[in-house]
Amino acid sequence: xxxxxxxxxxxxxxxxxxxxxxxxxxxxxxxxxxxxxxxxxxxxxxxxxxxxxxxxxxxxxxxxxxxxxxxxxxxxxxxxxxxxxxxxxxxxxxxxxxxxxxxxxxxxxxxxxxxxxxxxxxxxxxxxxxxxxxxxxxxxxxxxxxxxxxxxxxxxxxxxxxxxxxxxxxxxxxxxxxxxxxxxxxxxxxxxxxxxxxxxxxxxxxxxxxxxxxxxxxxxxxxxxxxxxxxxxxxxxxxxxxxxxxxxxxxxxxxxx
Ligand SMILES: C[S@@+](CC[C@H](N)C(=O)[O-])C[C@H]1O[C@@H](n2cnc3c(N)ncnc32)[C@H](O)[C@@H]1O
Numbered sequence: 703x704x705x706x707x708x709x710x711x712x713x714x715x716x717x718x719x720x721x722x723x724x725x726x727x728x729x730x731x732x733x734x735x736x737x738x739x740x741x742x743x744x745x746x747x748x749x750x751x752x753x754x755x756x757x758x759x760x761x762x763x764x765x766x767x768x769x770x771x772x773x774x775x776x777x778x779x780x781x782x783x784x785x786x787x788x789x790x791x792x793x794x795x796x797x798x799x800x801x802x803x804x805x806x807x808x809x810x811x812x813x814x815x816x817x818x819x820x821x822x823x824x825x826x827x828x829x830x831x832x833x834x835x836x837x838x839x840x841x842x843x844x845x846x847x848x849x850x851x852x853x854x855x856x857x858x859x860x861x862x863x864x865x866x867x868x869x870x871x872x873x874x875x876x877x878x879x880x881x882x883x884x885x886x887x888x889x890x891x892x893x894x895x896x897x898x899x900x901x902x903x904x905x906x907x908x909x910x911x912x913x914x915x916x917x918x919x920x921x922x923x924x925x926x927x928x929x930x931x932x933x934x935x936x937x938x939x940x941x942x943x944x945x946x947x948x949x950x951x952x953x954x955x956x957x958x959x
Pocket of ligand 1: 799
């Protein structure tokens, strides 16, 4: 979470930022941490910021047509999505992460109306009692599913779908190659994290979560937010795109229910 947050702060200082997150930029300076340990540099920050920009776009689209929605932003880390999107007063927004993360957020971010923090594991069913029912529900999980086991992840998605009359699931995933090659991922390695759930494609979700309909599934290389990256990222994408296992090593998923 520190790595993705630092990427956003570095991006904000670039001549042409991809995300332009002024909250990350301001807050990073207030945390006493050796940020170099994250293995993030300005040059590799687009691997994070293109993803965040992508999910900002999808969330914005949902909120435009559902101005009275409930949002559960799962595994929020230190991300400022609620502040970047600044939804209208009809939206109830919940940022959910482990208690340590939520305690840190409380020290760093101001409060805002219609915005609440939930300190819990996303896999714990009990926090759902705090989420209003009967309204369109958006679940955003960025950089989350790979940290869950398949069973926990599927149970979570089913719980979201069962909670509301309609809504969307928006999340990213790694395929099994991405999970197997996690030792090559410097950010994951340095964080001492372990990745579990590999998702090969939408069938893994549609077959496991009754009631969902695929809206979009794409490789980060094919996302509109990727069009703004530097030449070396485009060159890497050109090499990886023809090989499906590489093209979809990371994936963006969007489902309606
Ligand atoms: C890679 S970070 C991504 C943070 C943020 N979404 C972003 O994109 O910047 C993964 C986040 O998921 C959280 N996380 C992982 N497993 C979780 C769980 N079971 N319950 C709650 N949060 C979890 C971590 O604490 C961390 O904040």
